Amino acid sequence: MGRCIMREVKSFIEKRDGVEADENNIFLTNGATEGITFMLNLLIKDENDGIMIPIPQYPMYSALITKFEGTQVPYYLDESKGWGMSYKELERSYAEATDKGINVRSMVVINPGNPTGQVLTQEDLNRVIQFAHDKQIFLLADEVYQRNIYVDKEFCSVRKALSELGSPYNDDVELASFHSLSKGLHGECGLRGGFMELHNMNDFANAMMYKSKAVALCSNIIGQIGVGLMVNPPTEDTVSKEVFDLYQTQEQEIFNGLKYRANLITEKLNSIEGVTCNEVEGAMYAFPQIRLHQSYCDLAQQEGLSPDLKYCLEILAKTGIMIVPGSGFGQEEGTYHFRITNLVNSKTEMTKALDRIGEFTSEIMSVYK
Amino acid sequence: MGRCIMREVKSFIEKRDGVEADENNIFLTNGATEGITFMLNLLIKDENDGIMIPIPQYPMYSALITKFEGTQVPYYLDESKGWGMSYKELERSYAEATDKGINVRSMVVINPGNPTGQVLTQEDLNRVIQFAHDKQIFLLADEVYQRNIYVDKEFCSVRKALSELGSPYNDDVELASFHSLSKGLHGECGLRGGFMELHNMNDFANAMMYKSKAVALCSNIIGQIGVGLMVNPPTEDTVSKEVFDLYQTQEQEIFNGLKYRANLITEKLNSIEGVTCNEVEGAMYAFPQIRLHQSYCDLAQQEGLSPDLKYCLEILAKTGIMIVPGSGFGQEEGTYHFRITNLVNSKTEMTKALDRIGEFTSEIMSVYK
Numbered sequence: 001m002g003r004c005i006m007r008e009v010k011s012f013i014e015k016r017d018g019v020e021a022d023e024n025n026i027f028l029t030n031g032a033t034e035g036i037t038f039m040l041n042l043l044i045k046d047e048n049d050g051i052m053i054p055i056p057q058y059p060m061y062s063a064l065i066t067k068f069e070g071t072q073v074p075y076y077l078d079e080s081k082g083w084g085m086s087y088k089e090l091e092r093s094y095a096e097a098t099d100k101g102i103n104v105r106s107m108v109v110i111n112p113g114n115p116t117g118q119v120l121t122q123e124d125l126n127r128v129i130q131f132a133h134d135k136q137i138f139l140l141a142d143e144v145y146q147r148n149i150y151v152d153k154e155f156c157s158v159r160k161a162l163s164e165l166g167s168p169y170n171d172d173v174e175l176a177s178f179h180s181l182s183k184g185l186h187g188e189c190g191l192r193g194g195f196m197e198l199h200n201m202n203d204f205a206n207a208m209m210y211k212s213k214a215v216a217l218c219s220n221i222i223g224q225i226g227v228g229l230m231v232n233p234p235t236e237d238t239v240s241k242e243v244f245d246l247y248q249t250q251e252q253e254i255f256n257g258l259k260y261r262a263n264l265i266t267e268k269l270n271s272i273e274g275v276t277c278n279e280v281e282g283a284m285y286a287f288p289q290i291r292l293h294q295s296y297c298d299l300a301q302q303e304g305l306s307p308d309l310k311y312c313l314e315i316l317a318k319t320g321i322m323i324v325p326g327s328g329f330g331q332e333e334g335t336y337h338f339r340i341t342n343l344v345n346s347k348t349e350m351t352k353a354l355d356r357i358g359e360f361t362s363e364i365m366s367v368y369k
Numbered sequence: 370m371g372r373c374i375m376r377e378v379k380s381f382i383e384k385r386d387g388v389e390a391d392e393n394n395i396f397l398t399n400g401a402t403e404g405i406t407f408m409l410n411l412l413i414k415d416e417n418d419g420i421m422i423p424i425p426q427y428p429m430y431s432a433l434i435t436k437f438e439g440t441q442v443p444y445y446l447d448e449s450k451g452w453g454m455s456y457k458e459l460e461r462s463y464a465e466a467t468d469k470g471i472n473v474r475s476m477v478v479i480n481p482g483n484p485t486g487q488v489l490t491q492e493d494l495n496r497v498i499q500f501a502h503d504k505q506i507f508l509l510a511d512e513v514y515q516r517n518i519y520v521d522k523e524f525c526s527v528r529k530a531l532s533e534l535g536s537p538y539n540d541d542v543e544l545a546s547f548h549s550l551s552k553g554l555h556g557e558c559g560l561r562g563g564f565m566e567l568h569n570m571n572d573f574a575n576a577m578m579y580k581s582k583a584v585a586l587c588s589n590i591i592g593q594i595g596v597g598l599m600v601n602p603p604t605e606d607t608v609s610k611e612v613f614d615l616y617q618t619q620e621q622e623i624f625n626g627l628k629y630r631a632n633l634i635t636e637k638l639n640s641i642e643g644v645t646c647n648e649v650e651g652a653m654y655a656f657p658q659i660r661l662h663q664s665y666c667d668l669a670q671q672e673g674l675s676p677d678l679k680y681c682l683e684i685l686a687k688t689g690i691m692i693v694p695g696s697g698f699g700q701e702e703g704t705y706h707f708r709i710t711n712l713v714n715s716k717t718e719m720t721k722a723l724d725r726i727g728e729f730t731s732e733i734m735s736v737y738k
Contacts (some may be wrong), residue, residue, distance in 0.1 A: 030399055030561070033586055063584040190590035192399070215432040217402055220589040221559035 002028055002218055005228040009195050012231035017160035025198040027209075028227060030219040031189070032144050032180035035196030037064055039140055039176050042209060043105045044070035050097045051140075052107035054085070055330035056287055056337070058114040058142070062330070073097040073104055076332060079289065082278045083116040087127045094135060106138040107131075109158060112145040112282030115329050115339040117262070119153045119281040125161035132173050141177035144194075145283040147184040150259040153281065159199060175199040181226045183284065185254045187343075193223030193230075258284070261342040261350050268354035269340075274365045280342070287326065289337050290361070296368035308336040311364070319356040371397055371587055374597040378564050381600035386529035394567040396578075397596060399588045400558070401513050401549035404565030406433055408509055408545045411578060412475045413439035419466045420509075421476035423454070424699035425656055425706070427483040427511070431699070442466040442473055445701060448658065451647045452485035456496045463504060475507040476500075478527060481514040481651030484698050484708040486631075488522045488650040494530035501542050510546035513563075514652040516553040519628040522650060528568060544568040550595045552653065554623045556712075562592030562599075627653070630711040630719050637723035638709075643734045649711070656695065658706050659730070665737035677705040680733070688725040 006023040013021040029035040040051065044065065050073040053061045057074075065072050075093035077083040090107075097104050109128055111120045120128075132139045141158040149155055159177055162170045177197050182189035198206065218224075234247050262280040269277035269288045277288035292300075292307045300310040308325035316322050326337030340357075344350045375392040382390040398404040409420065413434065419442040422430045426443075434441050444462035446452040459476075466473050478497055480489040489497075501508050510527040518524055528546055531539045550562035567575065587593075603616050631649040638646035638657045646657035661669075661676045669679040677694035685691050695706030709726075713719045 030589060031586060033584075037585065060584055063580075067581065067584065190587070192586070192589035211432075212436065215402075215429055215436065216406065217400060217561070218559070220399060220561035220592055222591045223589055 001221060002224055005224050006195075008228045008232040009197070013159065013197060017157055017163060019159060019163045021197065025201070027196045027198070027213060028219045028224050029178075029194045029196055030192040030223060031182055032142065032178040032194040032196075033060060034192075034219065035176070035178050035194060036060070036140065036142065038209065038212060039106075039196070040064045040070070041068055042205060042212070043138060044068040047071055048101065048103050050102035050104045052090070052093060052097075052104060052137070054108065054110060054113070054116075055332075056116055056326065057108070057330055058110060059328050061108055070105075071097070071102050073102060074330065075107075077113070077116055077118070079278065079332075079335075082281070083113055083118040083287075085120065085124055085128070087131065090128070090131050094131075104135065104137055106140055108140045108142060110142040111158075112148060112155075114142070114145065114283050115285040115287045116278070117280040117283045117285055117287070118278070119149055119151065119155070121153065122156040122161050122164070125156060125158055126165055129158070129162055129165055129169050129173055133169050138174040138176070141175060143177055144180040144183045146179065147255075148258060148284060149282040150262045151279065151281045159197065162199070172200060174201055176201070181223060181230050184230065185251050185258075186226070186230060187254075188226050191223045191226045192220060193226040194219075195227055257345060257347075258342060260347060261344070262286075264347070264350060265340065265342055265354065268351070268358065272358045272361050275361060284342055286340050286342070287329065287337050288340070289335055292336050293365070293368040296364065299368075306336075308338060311336070312338055314364075315357060315360055318360055319353075321353050321356060323357070370590060371593055374593050375564075377597045377601040378566070382526075382528065382566060386526055386532060388528060388532045390566065394570070396565045396567070396582060397588045397593050398547075398563045398565055399561040399592060400551055401511065401547040401563040401565075402429060403561075403585075403588065404545070404547050404563060405429070405509065405511065407578065407581060408475075408565070409433045409439070410437055411574060411581070412507060413437040416440055417470065417472050419471035419473045421459070421462060421466075421473060421506070423477065423479060423482070423485075424701075425485055425695065426477070426699055427479060428697050430477055439474075440466070440471050442471060443699065444476075446482070446485055446487070448647065448701075448704075451650070452482055452487040452656075454489065454493055454497070456500065459497070459500050463500075473504065473506055475509055477509045477511060479511040480527075481517060481524075483511070483514065483652050484654040484656045485647070486649040486652045486654055486656070487647070488518050488520065488524070490522065491525040491530050491533070494525060494527055495534055498527070498531055498534055498538050498542055502538050507543040507545070510544060512546055513549040513552045515548065517627060517653060518651040519631045520648065520650045524651075528566065531568070541569060543570055545570070550592060550599050553599065554620050554627075555595070555599060556623075557595050560592045560595045561589060562595040563588075564596055626714060626716075627711060629716060630713070631655075633716070633719060634709065634711055634723065637720070637727065641727045641730050644730060653712055654708050654710050656698065656706050656708050658704055661705050662734070662737040665733065668737075675705075677707060680705070681707055683733075684726060684729055687729055688722075690722050690725060692726070 006026045009026045010021045010023045050071045051065050052073040052075055055074040055076050075089050146155045179195055181193035236244050265286045266277055266279050269275050274291045275288050277286050280286045297307040300307040306327050312323050312325045324339040331337050375395045378395045379390040379392045419440045420434050421442040421444055424443040424445050444458050515524045546566050551558035605613050634655045635646055635648050638644050643660045644657050646655050649655045666676040669676040675696050681692050681694045693708040700706050
């Protein structure tokens with residue numbers, strides 16, 4: 001059965017990217033996490049092997065790099081440019097690592113960004129690809145939020161950008177890209193379904209990958225079926241009109257809710273004194289900056305807490321709302337952030353929550369100034 | 370929901386073993402494989418760390434030890450004594466490894482045996498426990514076939530043996546035991562459900578385990594629910610009489626089929642000239658020995674094949690029956706085996722298959738003698 005679903009994934013990629021895909025390069029996984037784990041395990045030999053990751057990042061990356069005893073090579077997203085990626089920063093990050101004797105093996109691109117929500121353009125991706133080609137590094141493209149875009153931008157996969165750039169890039173840049181059933185509009189995270197597509201992978205590494213995946217046995221079949229349904233959804237030809245309309249309506253409702261809340265978050269957070277938030281272009285989060293006063297930071301230090309952690313703990317205690325301190329995702333030295341998700345499935349509740357965060361923050365800002 | 374199922378697993382262990390279990394020591398996993406992978410990853414630092422594994426063994430163990438760059442420390446099961454385990458052999462295996470500078474960290478016990486099918490007695494387990502206690506090694510108990518016992522022996526978990534041995538063993542021998550939804554009478558291998566229970570695990574290692582498991586996110590929930598149903602099956606109190614009776618009847622039918630075929634395999638294989646097979650006491654396989662003539666072995670060598678592989682390939686080509694050469698599982702130097710499963714769900718088909726193996730083997734035996 002896995003084989004049928006691999007074929008469905010192949011068609012999905014071909015249609016999405018206008019490329020020719022090979023089902024033998026597609027692996028069905030227990031969520032995207034499993035695929036990423038496999039790849040990092042394969043890419044990291046020891047602490048001399050570096051993996052470039054965006055900062056802020058999804059903490060699974062730092063955790064796995066630590067687990068496999070590799071070295072994180074951070075490249076910073078530019079908050080002042082909507083969490084944009086800069087070629088200059090990639091070069092700086094790479095040079096700093098190689099100066100220390102690190103062998104930069106791979107670079108992670110998260111698009112749309114997690115937790116930052118930015119959507120990369122094809123031009124951005126072209127620069128990443130040229131960089132990967134120049135440095136001969138393996139690209140890991142985390143594209144699990146590809147359907148979660150709320151602005152007037154189209155998702156472009158690294159695979160598509162590669163294909164349209166053509167030779168020599170499309171023939172030599174090694175790429176693994178990941179997708180998941182846990183995000184998008186279905187959000188079936190508990191089913192643990194996902195896939196990984198490999199492109200230009202070295203034959204020997206590919207053989208090792210197969211062996212390693214075979215030892216772990218297949219991913220769970222319900223997750224596999226979920227992936228099949230995600231990449232090959234009901235159409236007017238395959239289901240009754242009634243079912244098709246219901247499916248369309250439900251998807252649209254879920255998408256509209258996500259989009260509404262993404263806008264609401266940007267708007268509400270930016271109206272709070274001391275808080276600024278880039279437009280949430282995609283994914284399921286915002287990563288606003290909060291400018292905490294020095295006296296608040298000093299107090300936090302006395303309590304042995306980072307200022308953002310103190311802020312988040314107090315919000316939790318005072319309002320019952322759980323937001324996550326920025327330190328876990330990485331942030332530029334001396335700046336403080338938090339991550340908030342847009343998954344509260346009610347406009348009223350989300351509005352209330354944002355208002356409470358606003359009230360509490362105003363209180364802090366008036367006490368510590 | 371995971372928490373509820375961890376509680377069901379806790380009750381299951383308490384009832385099965387007459388012990389007190391702690392739900393915080395129970396991890397739900399994507400099949401037993403995932404738990405075993407986690408533990409071996411945790412236990413192996415480098416090639417100086419040795420893991421004792423039975424020979425013959427389930428090849429996942431050797432593959433994972435290789436993957437994590439540890440060293441296999443084989444202990445041989447005694448084919449002449451029904452694939453029994455001997456304390457003397459454990460000591461020999463341990464001494465040989467430590468003489469080479471290997472730090473023996475852990476020992477794997479597979480009970481009922483895979484692929485050998487033997488069922489260990491509580492006395493056998495007591496000796497294993499004393500050995501683990503003396504050498505201060507971590508026990509990994511692969512008990513996924515605990516419901517697959519076809520002779521007049523009762524399954525005894527390592528956890529139960531430990532508890533009944535009492536102090537000091539029960540307070541200091543570190544143990545991880547594994548169970549799975551993939552075997553037993555349900556055989557839902559595609560759902561990838563399993564659990565692992567830790568006992569006496571070092572606090573620091575336990576904390577690392579939690580962290581590592583958290584990065585991998587939860588196991589798939591359908592597999593979790595399956596595990597819940599396995600450890601807390603329908604009873605007369607929870608379902609209607611009709612459903613309960615149907616459940617009982619179906620379980621009994623599956624069990625009787627497995628038991629019938631286990632006996633059939635032992636009987637039929639032992640009737641083939643040149644083949645001997647220990648009684649299949651449990652699990653889902655037999656691991657018979659085949660005495661291939663020197664001239665056949667020489668021919669195999671000329672063809673660049675191990676004799677057991679040649680034999681299995683020829684059976685496949687001639688009869689369409691796939692059996693697995695013993696070399697993948699490990700066997701004493703100069704002996705040849707194959708593994709056959711008892712999962713063909715038809716008495717007639719199984720009988721036919723065994724007869725064909727018999728005919729083909731007689732042919733080989735008459736040609737090469």
